[in-house]
Structures are given as C-alpha cells and as structure tokens.
Amino acid sequence: MEIISDMLVAILQKGGSIKPTHLMYKANLSHNQMKGYLEELEKKNLIARNDNEKEAKEKVSIKITSNGRTFLIKYSEMKEFEKTFGL
Amino acid sequence: MKIVLTPDWFLGFDVLIELFSFIVLVIFLISSIQNYRMNKNKKNFLYIGIGFGLIALAQLATILTKTVLYYDFNLIRQVGQAIITSNFVSSVDIFYYIGFFFYKFLTLVGFYIIYRLHSKRTYLGESLLFGYFILISALLSTEIYYLFHLTCLGILLLIMRNYYGIYKENHFLNTKILLIAFGILSLSQILFIFPNGALQATANIVELISYTLLLFLAIKIGKNGKKKKSDGDNIRYAGGNPSKRRKH
Numbered sequence: 001m002e003i004i005s006d007m008l009v010a011i012l013q014k015g016g017s018i019k020p021t022h023l024m025y026k027a028n029l030s031h032n033q034m035k036g037y038l039e040e041l042e043k044k045n046l047i048a049r050n051d052n053e054k055e056a057k058e059k060v061s062i063k064i065t066s067n068g069r070t071f072l073i074k075y076s077e078m079k080e081f082e083k084t085f086g087l
Numbered sequence: 088m089k090i091v092l093t094p095d096w097f098l099g100f101d102v103l104i105e106l107f108s109f110i111v112l113v114i115f116l117i118s119s120i121q122n123y124r125m126n127k128n129k130k131n132f133l134y135i136g137i138g139f140g141l142i143a144l145a146q147l148a149t150i151l152t153k154t155v156l157y158y159d160f161n162l163i164r165q166v167g168q169a170i171i172t173s174n175f176v177s178s179v180d181i182f183y184y185i186g187f188f189f190y191k192f193l194t195l196v197g198f199y200i201i202y203r204l205h206s207k208r209t210y211l212g213e214s215l216l217f218g219y220f221i222l223i224s225a226l227l228s229t230e231i232y233y234l235f236h237l238t239c240l241g242i243l244l245l246i247m248r249n250y251y252g253i254y255k256e257n258h259f260l261n262t263k264i265l266l267i268a269f270g271i272l273s274l275s276q277i278l279f280i281f282p283n284g285a286l287q288a289t290a291n292i293v294e295l296i297s298y299t300l301l302l303f304l305a306i307k308i309g310k311n312g313k314k315k316k317s318d319g320d321n322i323r324y325a326g327g328n329p330s331k332r333r334k335h
Contacts, residue, residue: 074125074312076313077122077313081308081312084304086249087135087204
C-alpha cells in the first residue's frame, strides 16, 4: 500500500504525468516490481497510460486518474487516523 | 425505586446529548470500517470500529428506552394498559431494565475493546474474567446504580493510560485531544456516581463536551488527511522518502 501511494505521489509531484523510467527511479523500484505494480494500478483505475503516445515506447507517460487522487486523500486520512489512535 | 436519576427539568436534554454522542460514535465507526476496507491487513481498524460500534449501539439502546420512558406514545400506552389489565405491572419495568442493561453492558464491552487494542498480550482467561466482571457490574447496576459508572471510570482510566503512553511517543496533537476527550469522559463518570439531580445534569453536559471534542477530532482527521505538505503538492502522509524505506 505504501508503494502504491509512493508511486501515485511521484506522478502527482511531476504534475500528474510521468515517464515510466522516472517513476521507477522516484519510487525506488526495480523494473519487474514496477511492471507488476503498474498493471495493478491500471487494473484498479488509479493510473492511465497516455493512449496517444503508446506507439512510441520512449514517449509513453503514466497519468494519475481522479480515482488515484481520491485514493491518495483516503490513504492520507487513514494514516492520520492510525497515528491518532496509535494503531 | 427511581429508574432514571436525571432531574425533571433536564429530562429530554439528556436524550438529545445521547443522540449527539450516538452520531459522533457512528462517524468513528464508519471511519474505522472505511480504513479497514482500505487496509485489511490492519485488523486494529476493525477492532476499534467494533468498539465504537458497540458504544453507539449502547447509546441507541438508552435513547430508545428513555424515549419510551419520557414520552407517552400511543402504542406504548396500549401495551402498558394491556399489561396493567393483565396484572403484570412489573413487566413495564422489565422493559426499562432490559434497555438500560444493554446500554451498560454494550458501553463497558465497547470501552474494554478500545482498551485491549493497545495491550501487548491478550490472555483468554484474563479477557473472560474481565467479561464476567463487566456482565456482573451491568446486571448489578440496576440495584447499585453507581457500580456501572465506577467500572466505566476504571476502564476509561486504563484507556487514558494507554493513550498517554502513545502521546509520550508521538507528541501528536490529535492523540492529545483524544486523551483530553477521554479525560473529560472520565470526569463525567465521576459526577454520575453522585445521586444528586444537579450533578447528574452536570455530568451529562460534561459528557457532551467530551463528545464535542471527539467530533472536532473526527473533523480534524478528515481535514488533515486532505492537507498538502508545506514543501510540495503531495498530500500529508503519502509519499515521504521511498529510497530510505525500500530494499530490493
């Protein structure tokens, strides 16, 4: 869950769109790890790949969706709750 | 014997305070369950939700019982008359006793769950013993009314000790607010012990202050969750420094 939030924040910090290599570096993940997580995030509709740029591999960018932004807010609320009650 | 010690001039206000407490507890219940659904590995979200849920149910039990007791509803009157004509007058009292028993029992179990969350080890025998004492004090409270408030005070003090320990470690303002809220709730239990009308009303108001503080905390948790970090555009808890945390 922490990894997912790190990845989404990394995208958000880049203005909502990031290149996969940058994301890999920012979230400190290996190539295989990131591949798995990206598939999971896409399945949950938290991120989306930029369709127009899909053909040129080096230009592919990953965007955070509105679901992704909502997830981050809920995650942050959960952390605040957890810290408050010492859970 | 008087079923409720609240003074006549305060009757009705106490139900409103309990309704307010119920709403605050339901907010914490929903919040806990939402957090648990988000992170099912963290069972403590579920347990604290159950704790708040039981106390909310307890408030509901007392609201319903007092509403029936204070206000003369037609249906109840009919039932009451039917009972009276059948010469079972005491059956009406049994309804109130059952209602208040559930209020006391569920409140104590709810607070006990919140207390147990931070206990390092859980022994089955110890929990059973605690359960037995909770049941006994809820049952005997119909005769010795202050027994419930004494038991509640004891558990609340244990909860406060836990949160004081947590606050000493995290120095987090929210935990401090929580600690103060439980402290005020403990004070209300001390006031409830005395069979004086004015003190009973004061205890209700003190209880209201405590739940108002808890509502403030619930709002603060929601607002802080959405707050942005001072150094960037990401939200408060998400992100951090992944390179320090992750090992390949």
